Amino acid sequence: MHRHRLGGGFAGSEWAIVESAVVTPGQNGADDVWLFVKRSLGGVTKRTIEIMTAPFEYGGLDDAFQVDCGLTYLGAAVNAISGLDHLDGESVDVLAGGKVYKGLPVAAGQVTLPGGAVASKWQVGLGYRxxxxxxxxxxxxxxxxxxxxxxxxxxxxxxxxxxxxxxxxxxxxxxxxxxxxxxxxxxxxxxxxxxxxxxxxxxxxxxxxxxxxxxxxxxxxxxxxxxxxxxxxxxxx
The missing domain is CATH 2.60.120 (Jelly Rolls)
Known part of the structure; x- marks a missing residue:
């Protein structure tokens, strides 16, 4: 058994705190792990319900969801996406159009790709190591x-x-x-x-x-x- 250090932090800790966890049968042969997570986001204590993604195997790079407390966007190619109000004031990592962008700021629930870049599929959330x-x-x-x-x-x-x-x-x-x-x-x-x-x-x-x-x-x-x-x-x- 080893420690999983989630992205984000709380009360001086370098990582988020899992307050509760439950495992349910999944639809693809793997169990689903649900977590109730506490973080300090934008200076405010917030709690989120998150589900761990299954290990990545033999898929397209754009389908890889390797962030915490994140969301996926799929649609027209755009330079900015919204709906990230829960991450206001935070820096996020983004995988968009097969490119990696690290430490992008979230303001008013929105994050923008640098240099005018656009992508039709985004994976965006808190980075972890x-x-x-x-x-x-x-x-x-x-x-x-x-x-x-x-x-x-x-x-x-x-x-x-x-x-x-x-x-x-x-x-x-x-x-x-x-x-x-x-x-x-x-x-x-x-x-x-x-x-x-x-x-x-x-x-x-x-x-x-x-x-x-x-x-x-x-x-x-x-x-x-x-x-x-x-x-x-x-x-x-």
Whole structure:
């Protein structure tokens, strides 16, 4: 079990507070998780009823709903949408027309795309950051466990499924530099996000004192699924 940190905050907390939750049978074979959430929005305490979306698999990027306390717009291509009164005074993340827009302000229930951009489908809401921290490595010892022995990661191999790599980063647990996950052969036209399935190699600036621990985060309102994580490392004999 792990903590799910929802977008928004309350009373100095960096994330929203779930006051109640219930699970009901869904219509597509997956259960529906309903949450009663408390946040400070625009300086006012507000409560919303939200439903968690099912994990994203093999869909169109425009259908990916990866925000909290958000709404979907589908219609004519427009530069601004309204109906976001519950998020007045907040900054939201937007996935519109396959492009990512972060930190857009909501005023009078309306949000506008920069540069005169237009889109016919929007996913807009509070952004959140997905994070994972690996445990100390304990594989590859010639005489058994390598727990407690110094080790250093040179690179990691990630097996990804339908993932927007523009928001995916990896970091040594001791070094402060986040390494972006890139595939030079994949070019997103017109700045649009693209989804990648396959394996990617990421070099890491690690330290011998880090015990082979790695941090992973995804910061965009787009899909990210990591199927496997394989480190390449050296360890004390």
């Amino acid at each position: 997905c994070e994972a921290n690996t445990l100390e490595l304990d594989v590859g010892g010639r005489d058994g466990s390598i727990v407690g022995r110094r080790k250093k990661i040179a690179k990691v191999m990630l097996s990804l499924l339908e993932t927007d790599m523009s928001g995916l980063e990896v970091q040594s647990s001791l070094r402060g530099r986040w390494e972006k996950v890139r595939m030079p052969s994949i070019v997103a036209p017109d700045g649009r996000a693209s989804l990648f399935t396959g394996n990617v190699e990421v070099p890491i600036d690690d330290s011998w004192e880090g015990q082979g621990r790695v941090k992973i985060r995804h910061v965009n309102p787009t899909p990210c699924t990591i199927r496997a994580f394989t480190p390449v490392f050296d360890a004390e004999p």
